[in-house]
Amino acid sequence: MPHSVRPVPASSPLHRPTSASTLVLALVVALLAVLVVPDRASAAAPTWQAVLAARDDESAKRTALADLQAALDAASARAEAARTSADDAGRVLGEAQAAVDEATARHEQLETRRAEARATADSSREVVGQAAALMARPGSGGMVGDLLAAGDGAQEVLKGLSLSSKLGENIGRLRERAQAADNLATSSADQAAVALAERDRLAADARTALDEAAAAGVTAEADLAAVDDEKATLVAQVALLEDDRMTLEQGYAQAQAAAAAAAAAAARPAPAAGGGTGPVAPGTGGPGPGVTVPDPGTGWVAAIRSYSSYQAYGYRIHPITGDRRLHAGADFGAACGTPIYSVSAGRVSYAGPSSGYGNLIVVDHGGGVSSAYAHMERNGIYVSVGQQVRAGQNIAGVGTSGGSTGCHLHLEVRQGGVATDPVVFLASQGVR
Template structure:
């Protein structure tokens, strides 16, 4: 029996970081570009929630019955071939739109995470200044109190005389007064200095609280961007697969019109075979599982740990993300090797040969896997309890997992690459708690990973 007619599809598209440097000597106010970046993330998120494929006329693909009927009429055949070409062009455009939509969502995700990191750095700098001002105030008050106690001793002959005759017990007071400006600086001025430092500490505490609230707000935006990017990635994958299937059907219809010897059944079988070949090619991009007892490398994405890894309880176990690397750059402040900016490096970098296996640090669900701005390509794994890990700079073909997939601790999820803002093959590893980056090496060490 001939295949039943199938309506042509129109696919809707859902909108879819060197060793640690010392912290900056002084905090700087949030610059307009940083505020603009945060605002752009919010705007992009709003647009992604509503953007789809632009409205335009969609070429109608002919049905199989229409193609068969047109074979004996030259004019009808010509029109059917034109319709098929139009539908092919439309399918190509929709595939491009699907990729572009997913790429844009990934870019917004990267920008959102960068905004959180900038806000984190701003808060940390303010907290460092606040702590310094508070220590200055406390130290000044302590010196004033010690000086006052010396002056109040029976038979006191004056501050300087007492200090010069008090022996080792007065060294801290003497040092404090001399560091203020000169040995004979009066206690009143030192009290003023303490009050000034106290006022500064109070002001900085207020600024730090505002910066903390802004960081938390941006972390919420980043989570929304992650959700949008994941949805866009899933939609794009489905749309691209459907477009490939549609193209195979259209190509077979064109062949049926152009080759009088081809039967309908043969053309339909050709379409099915072509669609199956496309799916097989995609599957072949991943290495096949190793047969046998599991002593060899575990195939990426197949659910097992990497070679030589002893995996504890998969619900609570933690392992290293990479075991073979030649260089290491820590979490912390550094001069960015590409932009030259002095900023927070929100992860740890492990230099390794491209293709070196990358392992999930713990069990969890893949919440994103795809392109993301300066990350190049990014995998995010949600471990529950507000903790997530991220792996960046792989090549697209080096991603071995997909959104929604459950992974085990030590599972091979990717291969090292150098995509995005990268100067060489390496893994950029992040661990975030509540969306805020923390030192992944310190975090994993606390979990027993050495």
């Protein structure tokens, strides 16, 4: 029994002419203009006309099927190459950000060393000055006691001296200590300046890596969409070749329907809050994607509303590598799928894979300030590059991808590409 065919609108390239001969001619012209897939990896991939003609010849049918399978394999290879390219760019971005954080840590350590050396030099000179003044005073006898009462700086220096010996014998040592501390402070300051320049250079490299990763992600999405369209056509051609009852119009309609379904799936809204990779603990529910939490008036909000654990910004022993390094953000432990909100309005400058971050979203808030959200699963990213988001908009769901030991949000705030404590920064914006 033949399949029924839905009437085709007059505007369609498949609108039926009134005679059989003109039908064939119209189909050939329309399909050549509309249905032949451009830029197909395999030049041997058959056209719709070749597929239709091959149904009457078993040898031609086998050849056409082989060509279609080769074209499908080539399309799949291009899709994989597009994903790999985007993943590689994201890995470079993650490594660039890690390099900035290492340089930041180095600069901070040198600044701390410089400050400590300067304090040692200043306190040592203070004691030397006070001792010289006391020794010059007529009748001075309780010099040690006088110095111990002279202030905290003097007391700290004197702790390292033998109080049972004459203080005068230690003045030379104190001068040497002050000079050595001076030298260390100067050297540390010089090294800190070099580290600062290196940090700024790496921050610029990271910004470039961010732009390149974003561009690679957008290109990959476009490539994947094109591959989906091509696969839909190829699969429909296989069906037309294998089913002698199917008309050319039906094969074309099937290809269109499959392509539309793939596009709809790609554009489908994110799942409601809690619809991520795992259950949401009681009390962690929140507005679904695109819903804005009421803004307290500051323009800034918390990135997560409910969490069970917290690890602050700062130096720590890395839970995976075991080495001590700067933790450039704050971690909020919560069930996978728990809503993550943009801390302020801005433009999404990256959304995709990024090395140890797993999957990463970066939002540019302007003025050199950006926020980053990490470790979501791929299906836990609810925004795309270039999208404008509002303060409190649900942009993602908590996950545990990348360098993660459990479901949590890793939140960063960067100023000029350099990480700062996100909790302290948000507190300065009125977020408690």
